[in-house]
Amino acid sequence: MSNSFNFSSFSKQSLKGVLVIYINLIFKGIKFTWFLLFLILKDFSKVSARIGVNYMYLGLALILLFLLVRSYLIYKNFQFKIEDEHFILKQGILKKTNTAIPFHRIQNINFKQNIVQQIIGVFKVSIETAGSSKTEIGIQALSFAKATALKEIISKSSKFEKELTMDTETKPFVKIGFSELFKVSLTENHLQNLFLFLVIVIGFFQQINQVIAGFGEVVSLDGFIAENKNVVSGGILFVFILLILLILIAFLSSFVRVFLIHFNLTASLKENAFEINQGLFTKKSIVLKKQKVQNITISTNPLKRLIGISFITFKQAISGKLNQKKDKLIRIVGCKPSQVEIIKKSLFDATEVENKEKKFSENYYKRRIFLLTFLILFVLYAIVYQIINSVTIFYSMIVVFPIVVFLILKKVKKRYYKISDSMLLVGRGLLETHLTYLEIFKVQNIKMKQNIFQEGSNVVDLILQTASGKIKIPCISFEDAIKIYNHTLYKVETSKESWM
Amino acid sequence: MFENEPVSAFPNITEITFESISKKFLKVILLNAFFLFCVILMGLILADYFNLFEELNGHFKLSYGAFIVVFSSVILLNFLGFKKRKYAVREKDISYKSGIFFKKLTTVPFSRVQHIEIDEKPVSRLFGLASLSVYTAGDSSDDLVIKGITKEMASQIKEFISTKINE
Numbered sequence: 068m069s070n071s072f073n074f075s076s077f078s079k080q081s082l083k084g085v086l087v088i089y090i091n092l093i094f095k096g097i098k099f100t101w102f103l104l105f106l107i108l109k110d111f112s113k114v115s116a117r118i119g120v121n122y123m124y125l126g127l128a129l130i131l132l133f134l135l136v137r138s139y140l141i142y143k144n145f146q147f148k149i150e151d152e153h154f155i156l157k158q159g160i161l162k163k164t165n166t167a168i169p170f171h172r173i174q175n176i177n178f179k180q181n182i183v184q185q186i187i188g189v190f191k192v193s194i195e196t197a198g199s200s201k202t203e204i205g206i207q208a209l210s211f212a213k214a215t216a217l218k219e220i221i222s223k224s225s226k227f228e229k230e231l232t233m234d235t236e237t238k239p240f241v242k243i244g245f246s247e248l249f250k251v252s253l254t255e256n257h258l259q260n261l262f263l264f265l266v267i268v269i270g271f272f273q274q275i276n277q278v279i280a281g282f283g284e285v286v287s288l289d290g291f292i293a294e295n296k297n298v299v300s301g302g303i304l305f306v307f308i309l310l311i312l313l314i315l316i317a318f319l320s321s322f323v324r325v326f327l328i329h330f331n332l333t334a335s336l337k338e339n340a341f342e343i344n345q346g347l348f349t350k351k352s353i354v355l356k357k358q359k360v361q362n363i364t365i366s367t368n369p370l371k372r373l374i375g376i377s378f379i380t381f382k383q384a385i386s387g388k389l390n391q392k393k394d395k396l397i398r399i400v401g402c403k404p405s406q407v408e409i410i411k412k413s414l415f416d417a418t419e420v421e422n423k424e425k426k427f428s429e430n431y432y433k434r435r436i437f438l439l440t441f442l443i444l445f446v447l448y449a450i451v452y453q454i455i456n457s458v459t460i461f462y463s464m465i466v467v468f469p470i471v472v473f474l475i476l477k478k479v480k481k482r483y484y485k486i487s488d489s490m491l492l493v494g495r496g497l498l499e500t501h502l503t504y505l506e507i508f509k510v511q512n513i514k515m516k517q518n519i520f521q522e523g524s525n526v527v528d529l530i531l532q533t534a535s536g537k538i539k540i541p542c543i544s545f546e547d548a549i550k551i552y553n554h555t556l557y558k559v560e561t562s563k564e565s566w567m
Numbered sequence: 568m569f570e571n572e573p574v575s576a577f578p579n580i581t582e583i584t585f586e587s588i589s590k591k592f593l594k595v596i597l598l599n600a601f602f603l604f605c606v607i608l609m610g611l612i613l614a615d616y617f618n619l620f621e622e623l624n625g626h627f628k629l630s631y632g633a634f635i636v637v638f639s640s641v642i643l644l645n646f647l648g649f650k651k652r653k654y655a656v657r658e659k660d661i662s663y664k665s666g667i668f669f670k671k672l673t674t675v676p677f678s679r680v681q682h683i684e685i686d687e688k689p690v691s692r693l694f695g696l697a698s699l700s701v702y703t704a705g706d707s708s709d710d711l712v713i714k715g716i717t718k719e720m721a722s723q724i725k726e727f728i729s730t731k732i733n734e
Contacts, residue, residue, distance in 0.1 A: 384704055511703035512675040512710060519668045534704035552580050552674070559676045560659040566679070567704075 072216045077146040077157070083187045084145075084208030088138040090183050091207070096134065147206065149220060154194065156204055166204065168194065174359065174383075176218045180350040190214045194221075239333040240409055243401045248332070251378075251401040252325035254370035256499065260324060261317035329400050336413055341381075343397060355397055357414055359383050359567050361535035362505040365407055368498055376401045379410060382535035384567045415506055420487035425494075431524040432542035433479045440471060474498075484540050486551060489558070491531070493538055508562035509533055513555050515548055531555065534567060580674065585653035585664065591694040592715025593649050598690050600642055607634065654713045656724055659731070661701060663713050675711045677731040679703045685721045697721040701728070 072078075097104065107114050115123055140160045147156045154173070156166045175195040184191060189208040209217070243251070330347035341355040360381050367377035378400040402410070411417050444467070451460055478497050485492040486507075493503045514530040521527060527548045529540040540551075611634060615627050647667055654663045664672040684700040691697060698714040699721045716724075 511679045511705055512673060514674075515670075515672040517670040522670070532703065532705060532710075536705060549579075549581055556580070556660060556674060556676060560678060562678075 072213055074147075074149040074217065074220060077148045079146055080142065080206055080208045081189050081210050081213070082142075083189050085139055085142045086187060087183055087189065087191075087208045088141050089135055092134045092138050093131075096130075145206075149217075154204075154221065168204070170221055173221060175354055175356070176221060177354065178214060178352040180346075182348045184208065185350065192217065239335040241332070241334040241399060241402060241406050243329065243332040247376075247401045248325060248329060250374055251329070251371075251376065252322045254368065254374065254376070255321040255325060256368060257314075257317040257321050260321040261313060263324075264316060264320040325400065329398075332400065334399050336409065341410075341413075343399065353397055355381060355383070358565070360414060361509055361533045361567070362503055362538070363410070363414065364501050364503045365411075366496075366499055366501045368500070372500075375403060377404075377407060378402060379407065382533075384534035411504070415490065415504070417490060417492070417504055420485050420490035420492045420504075423485040423487055423492075425483040425485060426543070426547070427483045428479070428540075428542040429524065429526045429544055431521065431526045432482065433475070435520075435542070436475050436479065440475060444471065482541070484543075486554075491538075491551075493540060503538060505531070505533065505538060507555055507558040508564060509566045510555050510559055511566075513552060515552060517545075580662065580672075583655045583657060583662070585655045585662070587650070588652050588654065588713065588715040589694075589696055589717050589720075592652075592691075592696055593646070595690050595694055595696060595715060596645050596649065597642070600638075600645065604638055607638075652715070654716070656727065661711065661724070661728065663711050673711045675701050675703055677728055680728060680732055683725050683728055685718075685725060687718065691715070699724060 137160070141158075144160050144163070145156075145158045147154065149155070152170045154168045154170070156164075156168075158164055158166075173194055177193050177195065179191040179193060180189075181191070184207075187208075188210070190211060192206045192209050192214050194204040194206075327347050329345050331350075332343070332345040334341055334343045339357050341353075341357070343351075343353045343355065345351055361384055362382050364380045364382070365377055366380065371377060378398055379402055381397040381399075383397070399410075448460070448464075474497060481494055481496045481500055483494045489507055491505045491507055493505070495501050495503075511532045511534055514532065515527050516530065517527040521542065525545050526542045527545055529543060529548050529551060531538045531540075540548075543551075611631060644667070648665065651667055651670075652663075652665045654661070656662075659678070660674050660676045662672065662674040664670070681702045681704055684702070685697050686700065687697045695718055696715050697718045698712060699716060700713075701711040703710055713721075
């Protein structure tokens, strides 16, 4: 790709960017005022009678015009250039901001396309740094040629290897088509998805409730809920329908989630990076440097194991709080065992650690989980008994107890670790199985915790802190923990490799 | 039989001698606790005076008793736990341990240190004490913090780590 673009003087984004910014602004406006809009639309005739329809349309037109002018000004004032190994950006209409990012601090350059950007054929280029989230930069609209040219220039800098440039030639080693994606969504953890969905719905209703309370119309909604309560107690049929509905919603939400995020997933392998493309409405192209990967987790569940697929989660270094950057979790779903092997092999040599024997947590771990779980169960039963006041609920114990015991035993069995000279493998999970692979030298700091009960059993919890979160090995014997502790410190302190 | 045992180059965490933090820090802890004690006591007295919790009528005196019991046990725990707060600086890492009922040992290798901070809180400053925080990458909310060492010691350790990082 030629560099016919000149970045040495300030340049703007593609003119189409005005449209992208405009639509973004409109969406933002709707998002902030949706409830107000809803109220106006609901009683449109009443409101329009009071204000006058023409004035309302005029107001709307004025707002739209204002947003258009604003987006043009944003576009006009958004200028960037490249000057001695720095990416320089100035933006702002009234409050001008100047940002300069040295090339070596740039971690990733990602291309993204939402649906508007797909239609008009431009890319959003985001420049990620390892520092605070404030220095993250998003250029809303660049043509593909200009975007790649920009990426190439930044990539040429000494620290950012050349291989990272977009190279459409390499053949992807993972390609997830429609049928595979279907399988993936079918075997998702539906319970979890249902839960997520319910959380969203409840959050939505709470928002409505709050706003309505603010308008002093809380009575009507209360009446609505009370009505519904009567229906619930109405009959078993209703409960049955509700159950089926919930199952349907669970499946549907799994499908929607998987298809939205992972549609057309391809992953290809470069010399020192992975390139992952996915997304339905928002296409994402992620370049993941192998060196930046802190650890990977290979997860599967009984259903997925049946059809022989698992998903891989890559964890990159994060800064600041964990939740701030969900983007840093990069996931490839629907991997076949051979593909998992390719990914593992390209990152590190895991055969040695995999051949080590499993070391389980001490018995104390099992005792603790049993004790805590049954304590919680006891309290729950006590509460339910207080409410219902009938002995019949205790019959459910016949079903509940074996399930709980089975699950706990499963959880304990899946809790193990394997350690070799250079790698650590930690297994965990309840119904799902997660295997986390960590190169020991990537540990940031190490902690050992022991409470007074653990002291009696001579066990400790070991916590390895990496740049992408904690890895915990609970309740192992003090002697083993000391061995790992010393070994980890030795590995970290003698390693010459950079951890990112 | 001849056995060629590999020489272990591992530094052993159990073999290092930990140093206690400055004894003056106990006074800081007690002073801080005393201030807190005074504030809460004032609150209780005011609540009693204005009869804020009417439903408790008469039993309010009990809350004084409960408060004093809780507070004295907190002081006692702090007093006992104080002796357990220890730190150690080695050639390539720094460690800190603490706790009686919940023991904790943390080690940060110098090669992973992102930055170091020295804080002086008002009460600590009266006694010439400071706290040293060592941050690493990632979720660094609970990295290593050594409270209650002399200011000179803190800056000495900071200097030492800085030179080690730049090596």
